[in-house]
Amino acid sequence: MIEVKDLTKTYGNLAAIDKISFSVPKGTILGLLGPNGAGKTTTMRILTTSLAPTSGKATVAGFDVVTAPQEVRKHIGYLPEVPPIYNEMSVISYLRFVADIKEVPESKKANRVGEVLEMLDLGKMSLRLIGHLSLGFRQRVGLAQALIHDPDVLILDEPTRGLDPKQILEIRKLIKSLSGQRTIILSTHILPEVSSTCDDVIIVDQGKIVAADSVENLSQRLAGGKILDLEIKGSADEIGKALEKIDGVAAVKPLGRESRGVSRFEVSTDGSLETREELFNCVVKNKWVLYQLSPVGVSLEDVFLKLTTKDTAL
Amino acid sequence: MNARKLFAIVRREFSAYFASPLGYILLFAYYLIGGYFFWLIVSRTRAATMSYIFQNLTFIFLFTSPLITMRLWSEEEKNGTAELLKTSPLTLWEIVVGKYLGACSFFLVMSAGTLVYLVFILSLGNPDLLPLLSNYLGYFLAVMAFFAIGLFASTISENQIVAAIISFGVLLILWVIGVAGESAGGNLGDFLKYVSILSHTDDFYKGVIDLSHVFYLLSLIFMGLFFSVKVLESKRS
Numbered sequence: 001m002i003e004v005k006d007l008t009k010t011y012g013n014l015a016a017i018d019k020i021s022f023s024v025p026k027g028t029i030l031g032l033l034g035p036n037g038a039g040k041t042t043t044m045r046i047l048t049t050s051l052a053p054t055s056g057k058a059t060v061a062g063f064d065v066v067t068a069p070q071e072v073r074k075h076i077g078y079l080p081e082v083p084p085i086y087n088e089m090s091v092i093s094y095l096r097f098v099a100d101i102k103e104v105p106e107s108k109k110a111n112r113v114g115e116v117l118e119m120l121d122l123g124k125m126s127l128r129l130i131g132h133l134s135l136g137f138r139q140r141v142g143l144a145q146a147l148i149h150d151p152d153v154l155i156l157d158e159p160t161r162g163l164d165p166k167q168i169l170e171i172r173k174l175i176k177s178l179s180g181q182r183t184i185i186l187s188t189h190i191l192p193e194v195s196s197t198c199d200d201v202i203i204v205d206q207g208k209i210v211a212a213d214s215v216e217n218l219s220q221r222l223a224g225g226k227i228l229d230l231e232i233k234g235s236a237d238e239i240g241k242a243l244e245k246i247d248g249v250a251a252v253k254p255l256g257r258e259s260r261g262v263s264r265f266e267v268s269t270d271g272s273l274e275t276r277e278e279l280f281n282c283v284v285k286n287k288w289v290l291y292q293l294s295p296v297g298v299s300l301e302d303v304f305l306k307l308t309t310k311d312t313a314l
Numbered sequence: 315m316n317a318r319k320l321f322a323i324v325r326r327e328f329s330a331y332f333a334s335p336l337g338y339i340l341l342f343a344y345y346l347i348g349g350y351f352f353w354l355i356v357s358r359t360r361a362a363t364m365s366y367i368f369q370n371l372t373f374i375f376l377f378t379s380p381l382i383t384m385r386l387w388s389e390e391e392k393n394g395t396a397e398l399l400k401t402s403p404l405t406l407w408e409i410v411v412g413k414y415l416g417a418c419s420f421f422l423v424m425s426a427g428t429l430v431y432l433v434f435i436l437s438l439g440n441p442d443l444l445p446l447l448s449n450y451l452g453y454f455l456a457v458m459a460f461f462a463i464g465l466f467a468s469t470i471s472e473n474q475i476v477a478a479i480i481s482f483g484v485l486l487i488l489w490v491i492g493v494a495g496e497s498a499g500g501n502l503g504d505f506l507k508y509v510s511i512l513s514h515t516d517d518f519y520k521g522v523i524d525l526s527h528v529f530y531l532l533s534l535i536f537m538g539l540f541f542s543v544k545v546l547e548s549k550r551s
Contacts, residue, residue, distance in 0.1 A: 088333030
């Protein structure tokens with residue numbers, strides 16, 4: 001649905017994005033992840049035809065963003081970083097205005113405005129002035145605007161920016177529910193957003209793609225279940241010593257004592273299942289009690305920091 | 315240009331003037347000052363003509379039109395709504411012309427006050443109708459040219475005050491440049507006089523419709539719109 005090839009945008013000598021290539025299949029939610037200033041917004045502005053690329057090619061729904069911008073615009077719904085709303089307008093008159101300029105057929109306009117109001121739970125707010133709404137509602141009006149012409153592609157620039165935790169959950173749920181037929185790109189620098197919402201993730205840093213994969217693969221590739229979290233009831237010193245002697249265990253890091261004599265350990269292993277069995281047997285042999293033995297996945301946060309702080313090849 | 319999309323922009327732009335106190339203040343001040351001038355002129359000259367009042371009103375717009383046009387694009391940039399317009403299936407001409415006509419509609423509402431003067435003149439005196447028409451035409455074209463220049467200034471700066479200062483500066487130069495032309499003399503003087511707005515509005519207020527003046531003012535309007543489109547185009551790259 002979206003194809004990007006060697007896309008570059010330079011400002012003088014500074015490359016905001018440098019030969020970025022990726023593709024987003026229909027129905028996928030792609031997370032564009034990166035620190036501030038990585039080139040996320042630039043990429044989105046090019047895809048939405050608001051900015052022209054210096055070189056490279058990008059197509060949305062089969063239309064080139066440079067040579068057929070009007071067609072691209074008909075297929076995208078775009079929520080910029082700052083929701084593009086007019087504070088002096090009421091929610092409903094704003095949506096009618098957007099429906100007009102986005103070519104929603106006149107006969108369907110009233111219906112469509114109603115649908116979108118309902119979808120975003122803005123019904124009660126429809127006659128209020130946008131300037132009087134809370135940040136969360138404004139963001140919803142921004143989303144409503146992006147959805148009014150029922151586009152195939154949604155491009156959302158930090159859709160949860162400035163919202164409180166409850167609103168963030170709501171918006172994420174909403175974005176999830178919008179996928180399916182639609183292709184969605186969302187940018188964020190908040191990691192849980194990607195793991196909870198997206199199918200695929202692209203990590204950008206300083207204008208370049210440093211990693212691109214599915215969310216699961218990305219965290220697995222780095223961790224691979226090599227680190228185990230153990231909780232054992234017994235003497236912490238003895239347990240630590242015994243565990244270290246097991247073949248396949250590289251290091252044991254005590255994580256402190258929980259209640260009722262239970263100690264926690266982080267055990268680095270070679271990743272094999274045998275080592276896990278040995279750990280279990282060791283506990284049984286010493287007549288300790290095993291409360292927990294679970295692999296720790298490396299969070300996206302670790303991947304992100306690792307990738308954007310130094311050049312670690314994945 | 316698509317009529318529905320264009321009209322949507324015109325309507326939004328027009329109603330935006332009434333969403334802030336500025337629109338009402340401008341209207342109030344304009345009616346007040348216009349009315350005062352009208353009373354002053356008529357009571358002094360006792361003449362059934364509107365040419366003096368239109369001359370004065372045009373002069374007032376030299377100062378007030380930057381206030382009316384400064385927000386046209388600057389505000390969109392500042393609020394981030396420019397992004398909505400630029401990523402909607404609109405051409406830059408639709409955006410620019412829509413905004414321009416929106417501002418001109420507000421100008422029409424401001425000018426509705428002159429109908430009152432017209433009623434007075436027609437009922438109390440016996441004026442020639444053609445000069446009145448010429449007065450109106452000159453007034454409309456001149457102010458619309460001011461607006462086109464103001465719109466252009468607004469595309470240049472994100473800051474409304476800066477936009478207002480730019481458009482006021484350009485208008486003032488175009489206004490007084492004729493005086494410089496008088497003293498310069500020669501070809502340069504002729505050129506400067508030709509560029510001056512003043513030398514193209516005088517005839518209208520004398521009751522003469524000269525097509526060359528119409529052409530000059532229409533060209534100013536077109537240039538204002540054209541360069542606005544060009545500025546917006548350049549912002550994409």
